[in-house]
Every structure is written in C-alpha cells, then in structure tokens.
Amino acid sequence: MASLWDDLDSLVNTPSSFSAKTGDRGTIKPKAGFDAGEDAVALRKAIEGLGTTEKTLIDILTHRSSAQRQQICEAYQEATGRVRLCYLLKCVKSVPAYFAERLYQSMKGGGTDESTLNRVMVSRSEIDLLDIRAEFKKLYEYSLHSAIESDCGGNYKKTLVKICGGDDDS
Numbered sequence: 001m002a003s004l005w006d007d008l009d010s011l012v013n014t015p016s017s018f019s020a021k022t023g024d025r026g027t028i029k030p031k032a033g034f035d036a037g038e039d040a041v042a043l044r045k046a047i048e049g050l051g052t053t054e055k056t057l058i059d060i061l062t063h064r065s066s067a068q069r070q071q072i073c074e075a076y077q078e079a080t081g082r083v084r085l086c087y088l089l090k091c092v093k094s095v096p097a098y099f100a101e102r103l104y105q106s107m108k109g110g111g112t113d114e115s116t117l118n119r120v121m122v123s124r125s126e127i128d129l130l131d132i133r134a135e136f137k138k139l140y141e142y143s144l145h146s147a148i149e150s151d152c153g154g155n156y157k158k159t160l161v162k163i164c165g166g167d168d169d170s
C-alpha cells in the first residue's frame with residue numbers, strides 16, 4: 001500500500017492540479033506554540049522511517065499555516081541540505097484540495113483504487129471531510145457523494161456514503 005509520502009512524492013510530478021484557486025477555504029490558522037525546528041525534526045524522522053510517516057505528515061500539513069510551513073522548510077533544509085520537502089510543502093497549498101484530488105483519482109475510470117479511497121475517507125478525523133467535499137465539488141462539479149454512489153457498490157458503497165455524509169449535489 002502506498003504511503004502518504006508516496007502520494008506527496010507523486011505530487012511533485014503533477015503540481016498543476018493543486019495550483020489551488022481555493023480562496024480562503026482550506027486556509028489553515030497558524031498553530032500556537034509553533035516550533036519550526038521541532039516540526040522539521042519530526043518530518044525528518046517520519047520521512048527517514050523512524051516515525052509514523054502518515055500521521056506526522058498529515059498532522060503537519062493540516063495544522064500549520066503556510067507561513068509556518070515556510071519556516072519548517074527552512075529548518076528542514078538547514079538540517080538536511082535537501083530541498084525536496086520544501087517544494088512539497090509549498091505546493092500543497094490546500095490540503096482539502098489535495099485529498100479531493102486523491103479521491104477523484106481513486107475512482108476515476110474503470111475500477112476503484114480502494115486502498116487510496118479507504119485511506120483518505122478514514123483519515124477524515126484529522127482532515128475536515130466537509131472541506132474535502134467542498135473542494136471536490138468545486139474541482140469536478142459534482143459531489144463526492146455522487147462519485148461514490150456511481151463508482152462503488154454494495155455494502156462498501158453504503159459504508160463510504162455514510163462516512164461521506166451529505167450530498168453536496170442536492
């Protein structure tokens with residue numbers, strides 16, 4: 001199963017879909033008691049396999065403002081001499097848009113990438129699913145609910161629809 005880090009990595013190759021015309025929605029408030037150096041260390045551990053990669057990445061991506069992410073970049077770069085993370089942190093302007101895109105890609109075309117779909121839907125406790133739904137609707141002009149309805153079947157569909165909540169098309 002691909003990790004979130006793989007997802008972010010693949011984003012490097014397709015940043016255009018995230019050049020987020022997202023307005024204020026999805027804007028993250030600065031975290032209080034923020035320490036860029038500490039975050040950079042946490043990210044480094046996560047990326048180098050010493051920590052829980054997905055949780056750390058999601059936590060930092062969803063709970064730091066863009067100015068704070070900029071500072072993390074600088075701290076990370078200083079500590080590791082690597083620039084790649086900076087690029088990632090900067091291009092993921094809107095985390096909800098990023099996850100909306102992941103959901104779309106998981107259902108697009110024939111078949112369903114259930115592992116991605118499950119992972120994004122289930123991580124909703126840390127990322128506001130309402131924001132993801134709004135971004136989904138904005139990007140693709142139909143609701144996440146409709147996408148699930150038409151792509152999935154049986155109990156799997158019922159479960160996902162329940163997690164998804166309301167239908168933004170109605």
Ligand SMILES: [Ca+2]
Pocket residue numbers: 106107108109110111112151
């Ligand atoms: Ca499909």
